[in-house]
Amino acid sequence: MAFARNKLLIAAVAVVALLLPLLLQRHYVDVMVFAGLYGIAGLGVALLLGQCGIVSLGQAFFYGIGAYSSAYLCVTLGLSPIFGIVVGAALSALIAFIIGWPILRLTGFFLALATLAIGMIGGILFYEWDWLTGGTLGIGGIPTLSLFGFELNTPQRYYYFVWAIFLVAIWLSHNLVTGRAGLAMRAMRDAPPAAEALAVDMHALKTKIFVLCAVLGSLAGSLFAHYATYVSVQSFTVERSIIFLLIPVIAGAASVWGTIIGALFVALAPELLSGLGDAHQVLFGLALVLVVTLLPEGIVGLPKLVMKRFGA
Amino acid sequence: MSPAPVTAKSARLVLDVQGVAHRFGGLRVLEDVNIAAPESQIVGLIGPNGSGKTTLFNIITGFIRPRSGTVSVNGRDVAQDSIQQRSRDGLLRTFQTPKVFDHMTVLENVMMGMHAHTSSGVLATMFAMPSARRELASTRASALQTCERFGIAHLAATRAGELPAGLRRVVELARAHQAKPKLLLLDEPSSGLSGPEIDTLRGWIRVFASEGTTVLLVSHDMGLMDVCDVVNVLYFGRVIATGPMAAIRDDQKVRDAYLGAA
Numbered sequence: 056m057a058f059a060r061n062k063l064l065i066a067a068v069a070v071v072a073l074l075l076p077l078l079l080q081r082h083y084v085d086v087m088v089f090a091g092l093y094g095i096a097g098l099g100v101a102l103l104l105g106q107c108g109i110v111s112l113g114q115a116f117f118y119g120i121g122a123y124s125s126a127y128l129c130v131t132l133g134l135s136p137i138f139g140i141v142v143g144a145a146l147s148a149l150i151a152f153i154i155g156w157p158i159l160r161l162t163g164f165f166l167a168l169a170t171l172a173i174g175m176i177g178g179i180l181f182y183e184w185d186w187l188t189g190g191t192l193g194i195g196g197i198p199t200l201s202l203f204g205f206e207l208n209t210p211q212r213y214y215y216f217v218w219a220i221f222l223v224a225i226w227l228s229h230n231l232v233t234g235r236a237g238l239a240m241r242a243m244r245d246a247p248p249a250a251e252a253l254a255v256d257m258h259a260l261k262t263k264i265f266v267l268c269a270v271l272g273s274l275a276g277s278l279f280a281h282y283a284t285y286v287s288v289q290s291f292t293v294e295r296s297i298i299f300l301l302i303p304v305i306a307g308a309a310s311v312w313g314t315i316i317g318a319l320f321v322a323l324a325p326e327l328l329s330g331l332g333d334a335h336q337v338l339f340g341l342a343l344v345l346v347v348t349l350l351p352e353g354i355v356g357l358p359k360l361v362m363k364r365f366g367a
Numbered sequence: 368m369s370p371a372p373v374t375a376k377s378a379r380l381v382l383d384v385q386g387v388a389h390r391f392g393g394l395r396v397l398e399d400v401n402i403a404a405p406e407s408q409i410v411g412l413i414g415p416n417g418s419g420k421t422t423l424f425n426i427i428t429g430f431i432r433p434r435s436g437t438v439s440v441n442g443r444d445v446a447q448d449s450i451q452q453r454s455r456d457g458l459l460r461t462f463q464t465p466k467v468f469d470h471m472t473v474l475e476n477v478m479m480g481m482h483a484h485t486s487s488g489v490l491a492t493m494f495a496m497p498s499a500r501r502e503l504a505s506t507r508a509s510a511l512q513t514c515e516r517f518g519i520a521h522l523a524a525t526r527a528g529e530l531p532a533g534l535r536r537v538v539e540l541a542r543a544h545q546a547k548p549k550l551l552l553l554d555e556p557s558s559g560l561s562g563p564e565i566d567t568l569r570g571w572i573r574v575f576a577s578e579g580t581t582v583l584l585v586s587h588d589m590g591l592m593d594v595c596d597v598v599n600v601l602y603f604g605r606v607i608a609t610g611p612m613a614a615i616r617d618d619q620k621v622r623d624a625y626l627g628a629a
Binding site: 227228230231233234235236237238239241242244245246248249250251252253254255256263264267309 | 428430450451454455459460462466467468469470471475478479480482483485487488489492493494495499502503506528542546
């Protein structure tokens with residue numbers, strides 16, 4: 056019964072999602088594209104936070120590596136976009152492995168600070184290595200993507216493309232989280248000594264998820280570069296890393312499907328509040344504080360909380 | 368060599384601790400400790416607070432590396448191996464306060480027992496490869512059977528963190544049973560349990576032994592020690608007596624050192 060109702064709900068959401076770009080103003084379709092892009096990067100952070108209990112404040116670094124790989128390889132070297140995406144992901148994976156292996160022996164706040172350092176150093180490198188990144192001027196003229204000869208050159212088209220990728224990434228993550236590795240990840244988050252006693256190689260597992268998180272960040276960065284057709288250092292600051300971290304925090308970190316809600320929140324809330332003038336940033340902050348303090352399990356936990364309070 | 372009486376039932380030693388010594392700074396906590404556990408037997412380790420029980424337990428399980436001596440499991444010295452390595456070799460411990468995975472369901476907790484026996488990697492799981500799906504399905508089915516056997520099948524979908532202490536211990540034991548260890552090390556398993564729960568615990572310890580798992584039981588709960596085939600008494604870092612519980616009770620040295628004081 057509940058399952059049938061869920062199916063109906065999913066079908067309804069799918070229909071709305073498919074029709075959305077046709078109904079919304081172009082500006083809001085653009086916001087929805089960014090929700091999808093941020094969602095892909097945020098999903099990586101969600102896997103680290105929700106499954107492994109690791110706070111990452113460095114995701115914008117990998118987002119930047121993806122974006123600059125795509126920009127540099129396409130614009131400066133004139134290669135096909137697929138090279139930029141693949142090289143960015145491979146480079147991110149390699150760097151995440153090299154950095155992750157030593158720092159993932161840390162835990163808690165110390166590890167969070169280490170990831171913050173990665174994000175900050177990354178931001179400085181993007182700024183200083185202007186021969187590669189164009190510095191504050193950035194790199195323009197990045198070609199739009201095309202899929203089987205179909206140009207993804209409007210927000211509408213890109214909306215479908217990005218959200219399809221986001222949903223596939225969530226589905227893969229869902230498989231991961233419900234499978235053997237996911238059980239081991241949650242076990243080591245809940246009771247590390249017991250997980251270790253059951254032969255979970257915690258350090259190796261954390262490193263793998265850290266690499267996976269970086270690849271998702273890089274993919275989102277590449278897709279961003281091809282959508283915006285222009286990249287510059289402003290897009291890869293620690294502030295952006297915080298936005299990515301907010302996605303699982305707002306949605307409820309344990310749920311990979313919840314990243315959809317988190318992504319919509321971080322993309323839409325500032326837009327919807329911007330009509331209120333200068334106060335909108337304060338209001339966004341206030342909305343965040345409310346969600347985090349009132350909903351310990353995030354927005355995803357809201358129905359359960361309501362049922363508990365008002366239900367039988 | 369071994370101080371433990373080798374019974375006719377089984378001569379093979381699953382656990383053989385030889386000449387283990389350890390100190391913390393200048394404080395000697397263990398001196399020339401020898402303990403053996405023959406296959407499928409229940410071996411007890413008792414001693415007053417400060418006798419070195421916990422240190423010895425941590426040395427056997429791999430949380431501490433001994434200064435000297437050997438810890439052989441199935442004839443191989445594991446004294447310098449990592450915890451995971453020992454676990455892959457069939458050694459499993461429980462904790463004084465049951466360490467269940469709070470945010471996972473009871474079924475998922477029991478499924479974790481199979482971790483060392485399964486092998487699906489991150490990529491195979493992500494892409495839902497048939498091998499990974501089959502392995503997960505059989506892990507789930509087997510864990511569900513174990514839940515039924517331990518009488519917690521009706522709680523399969525409940526988060527383990529929501530259970531009272533007694534049931535958390537049952538979940539921990541069910542998880543251990545799922546792991547099918549060759550050597551199970553129980554650290555004060557009766558702590559926090561009520562009388563009837565301790566009787567149930569005693570029953571499960573016997574089940575483990577009857578199915579071929581060797582059990583080392585560390586406790587100061589004298590009542591629980593009755594399940595042991597052999598009991599070792601540790602006093603100020605030395606084993607002062609080894610034998611069946613009935614003989615231990617009558618041992619004058621033990622009475623002076625431990626039972627009299629208790």
